[in-house]
Amino acid sequence: METTDAFTGLRCTDCETLFDAAETPGRCPDCGGILDPEYDYDALDVTPETFSGEGRGLWRYESLLPFPESVAVTLDEGNTPLVEAPNLAEELGVGQMYIKDEGRNPTGTFKDRGQAMAVTAAAQHDAETIALATAGNAGQAASAYAANAGMDSETFIPTRASFINKAMINVHGGEMTVVEGRIGDAGAAYDDAIADHPEWHSVKTFVTPYRHEGKKTMLYETVEQLDWELPDHVVYPTGGGVGLVGMHKAATELRELGLTDDLPAMWAAQSEGCAPIVKAFESGADEHEPWEQPDTICGGIEIPDPGASPLILDALEESGGGAVATPDEEILEAALTVAQKEGVEMGVTCSAATSGAQKLAQEGEFGEDDTVVLLNTGAGSKDADVIRSHLMSKGI
Ligand SMILES: *Cc1c(COP(=O)(O)O)cnc(C)c1O
Numbered sequence: 419m420e421t422t423d424a425f426t427g428l429r430c431t432d433c434e435t436l437f438d439a440a441e442t443p444g445r446c447p448d449c450g451g452i453l454d455p456e457y458d459y460d461a462l463d464v465t466p467e468t469f470s471g472e473g474r475g476l477w478r479y480e481s482l483l484p485f486p487e488s489v490a491v492t493l494d495e496g497n498t499p500l501v502e503a504p505n506l507a508e509e510l511g512v513g514q515m516y517i518k519d520e521g522r523n524p525t526g527t528f529k530d531r532g533q534a535m536a537v538t539a540a541a542q543h544d545a546e547t548i549a550l551a552t553a554g555n556a557g558q559a560a561s562a563y564a565a566n567a568g569m570d571s572e573t574f575i576p577t578r579a580s581f582i583n584k585a586m587i588n589v590h591g592g593e594m595t596v597v598e599g600r601i602g603d604a605g606a607a608y609d610d611a612i613a614d615h616p617e618w619h620s621v622k623t624f625v626t627p628y629r630h631e632g633k634k635t636m637l638y639e640t641v642e643q644l645d646w647e648l649p650d651h652v653v654y655p656t657g658g659g660v661g662l663v664g665m666h667k668a669a670t671e672l673r674e675l676g677l678t679d680d681l682p683a684m685w686a687a688q689s690e691g692c693a694p695i696v697k698a699f700e701s702g703a704d705e706h707e708p709w710e711q712p713d714t715i716c717g718g719i720e721i722p723d724p725g726a727s728p729l730i731l732d733a734l735e736e737s738g739g740g741a742v743a744t745p746d747e748e749i750l751e752a753a754l755t756v757a758q759k760e761g762v763e764m765g766v767t768c769s770a771a772t773s774g775a776q777k778l779a780q781e782g783e784f785g786e787d788d789t790v791v792l793l794n795t796g797a798g799s800k801d802a803d804v805i806r807s808h809l810m811s812k813g814i
Pocket residue numbers: 527529555556623655656657658659660661662718719765767768795796
């Protein structure tokens with residue numbers, strides 16, 4: 419396995435044992451906990467210049483990643499723009515508002531960052547087939563990266579997932595099992611299938627230790643795009659929490675390396691129709707309870723049982739952020755607001771971040787000089803039918 423100099427192994431977030439990455443493709447072999455890539459930061463001598471101009475997309479940060487660009491499975495993911503949103507800033511009464519536009523990634527969502535890293539790891543483990551259960555976008559990304567790497571992919575996806583996701587998994591030549599129901603049903607079918615196929619390499623959320631590692635680069639880029647100033651707040655549409663956990667880790671790394679001196683407040687935005695993280699945060703719990711009747715138009719965050727909730731809740735707590743839920747009606751309205759006031763095409767799932775930020779502003783969580791970053795985790799055009807239906811329901 420080819421790894422970068424500072425990468426020292428995978429640390430279990432539960433029992434804290436450190437494992438050799440070459441021998442551990444998934445969860446902790448001892449306790450089943452989530453594994454987290456670890457680095458020797460003291461051995462690194464990085465300055466802002468280290469990252470400028472080197473490598474492609476997110477691989478510019480290879481010194482802070484497990485694998486070097488030379489072995490990367492990549493479609494030039496990352497390097498997405500941070501778009502100013504002055505009209506939204508005015509509406510919310512904050513200093514600056516930016517939209518990190520992850521819709522500009524190869525398959526239209528930030529899932530590409532996670533799959534670039536996870537499929538690179540799969541290649542380093544000599545995998546021939548990757549497998550996952552997905553609400554949709556991760557499956558599309560995984561099938562694209564598998565195609566790029568010359569691997570097979572096995573995706574378990576619920577009937578509820580969007581047509582675009584299913585169509586593009588086919589187009590990339592991936593194997594797809596469409597499971598009646600929701601993400602939990604797809605997960606159960608995946609569990610059954612992988613039990614029969616121990617040779618499959620899992621790239622499922624927080625089974626592979628690398629998806630949050632790929633997604634953490636969103637925070638590096640954001641800080642770099644703000645000339646190494648930290649934003650005060652980052653609002654993130656939260657499902658499994660991969661991106662939130664990754665970005666919070668990235669912020670702690672930049673602080674550890676002396677490139678910044680604080681942490682941005684991380685806010686988990688969810689829909690009122692499926693808000694296990696918000697409920698757990700508000701009750702002060704250490705972990706979530708599964709949401710019984712998930713029901714939201716925001717497919718990417720309709721995750722009733724996010725297994726990494728202790729890590730998500732820790733990140734919210736440690737960063738001084740929190741959690742916010744808004745109804746689907748307001749989320750759909752927020753997608754229109756952003757498209758019409760700023761011209762940015764925001765996905766429906768992602769608009770939970772906008773709608774959540776509107777609510778946080780009303781509740782006085784943001785200062786009038788604060789800088790707020792919203793994550794547009796996926797392209798609005800992937801949800802064109804849903805957003806347009808909402809418009810039509812208003813008689814427009
Ligand atoms: C997967 C997904 C999310 C949620 O991502 P997590 O990191 O698992 O919380 C948000 N938005 C979109 C568009 C997604 O596809």
